[in-house]
């Protein structure tokens with residue numbers, strides 16, 4: 001069974017066709033990386049998948065529940081009712097490039113507030129689980145700090161903990177390390193790797209090619225709003241496709257450098 | 262020496278009246294804030310509404326309130342019922358007219374302050390809240406509004422200080438507040454003293470306002 005199915009997604013901003021008939025399915029436990037040049041529509045794809053953006057046409061299905069489909073009469077996407085969407089939203093979380101933590105909440109409140117006030121979890125349970133997550137992130141001593149007192153890497157780890165606290169079936173990452181210094185990138189990637197060991201389903205948009213190659217079950221290469229190529233990391237990274245090569249060429253040097261480390 | 266004693270005696274004799282005036286001034290100030298702050302928030306929602314009719318109406322309201330003198334608005338609220346609808350108003354209505362005039366005027370100013378604060382919030386905060394499943398109500402009152410308050414506090418402080426001074430406009434429809442009392446006493450005694458007393462009062466009042474607002478700003482300085 002697929003956790004997420006996106007079929008024939010079309011998305012336009014004004015005159016710019018950003019997603020051109022994109023189809024993508026994610027199985028339970030799978031780790032999918034999406035790579036591609038800037039402006040190719042990776043973020044837009046994630047934003048459509050997480051329903052921050054509405055699609056023009058196509059189909060979005062979470063765990064066999066349809067969130068959106070194309071109305072054949074009008075050839076336009078329609079979305080499920082409010083209650084259904086609310087239910088479907090529980091099945092995924094998103095980690096943003098710039099964290100989007102709530103600055104007026106302490107770290108622990110950032111993590112526990114939604115479990116308590118959205119899921120209706122008991123406060124003690126939420127706190128216990130929140131502290132447990134912070135320990136996993138290596139941040140147990142930061143529970144009472146405020147986001148402004150943390151480094152970018154620490155903020156991103158809090159954001160990951162915040163998303164995990166709601167027990168999503170699939171976690172999306174939109175360039176989780178792009179706003180970070182190289183040294184801080186490592187600590188966040190390490191945390192994401194540790195999630196992979198826990199069999200959490202993840203869809204990760206990233207420019208960290210070595211990371212994508214190591215962690216992914218499947219790599220998707222996007223360019224100009226289409227999926228140019230997808231397959232295992234070995235297949236994609238040794239592809240003979242011209243566009244893939246052109247894109248990866250720029251990273252080739254970096255990859256071999258990181259590979260030696 | 263005797264002169265100074267006399268001056269103090271004069272002041273003492275005026276005090277009860279000045280206190281009455283102060284009480285009315287403080288009352289106008291408090292009522293205006295208590296009602297215009299929430300009303301302003303409501304108006305700012307109207308100003309940002311999806312419905313163009315609501316948006317247009319609130320926009321016109323704000324523009325009129327900010328574009329005409331408060332004194333004129335007080336006249337209209339006070340004399341309007343009689344000249345427009347032929348309703349005879351009682352003497353008590355004077356103070357009510359002041360309350361109404363001030364509240365609707367300040368609500369317009371606060372609405373614009375709220376709006377600028379709300380619109381300055383990054384979309385990412387809404388998106389994060391949405392992803393975490395917060396309802397629209399929770400998103401606004403838990404996530405957005407507390408941050409908006411911090412952002413708009415300096416602008417609100419300015420407005421509140423202006424309000425302290427504006428309360429003297431109640432004088433124009435003969436509500437006996439601080440300034441009216443001072444003026445009456447001054448003309449009765451042909452002396453400046455009552456005005457000096459009034460000036461000190463307004464100044465101290467605003468000092469208090471500044472201290473209170475600074476306290477709020479400090480309380481909110483734990484983040485960002």
Ligand SMILES: Nc1ncnc2c1ncn2[C@@H]1O[C@H](COP(=O)(O)OP(=O)(O)OP(=O)(O)O)[C@@H](O)[C@H]1O
Pocket residue numbers: 013014016018036037038039040041042043044045
């Ligand atoms: N809200 C929007 N309104 C108009 N155009 C947009 C909007 N969001 C994205 N675009 C455009 O859509 C295209 C794809 O953007 P998108 O952010 O999905 O690319 P990306 O692959 O994530 O790039 P990057 O690697 O730089 O993050 C870009 O040309 C961008 O300018």
Ligand SMILES: [Mg+2]
Pocket residue numbers: 042043044174175
């Ligand atoms: Mg992007």
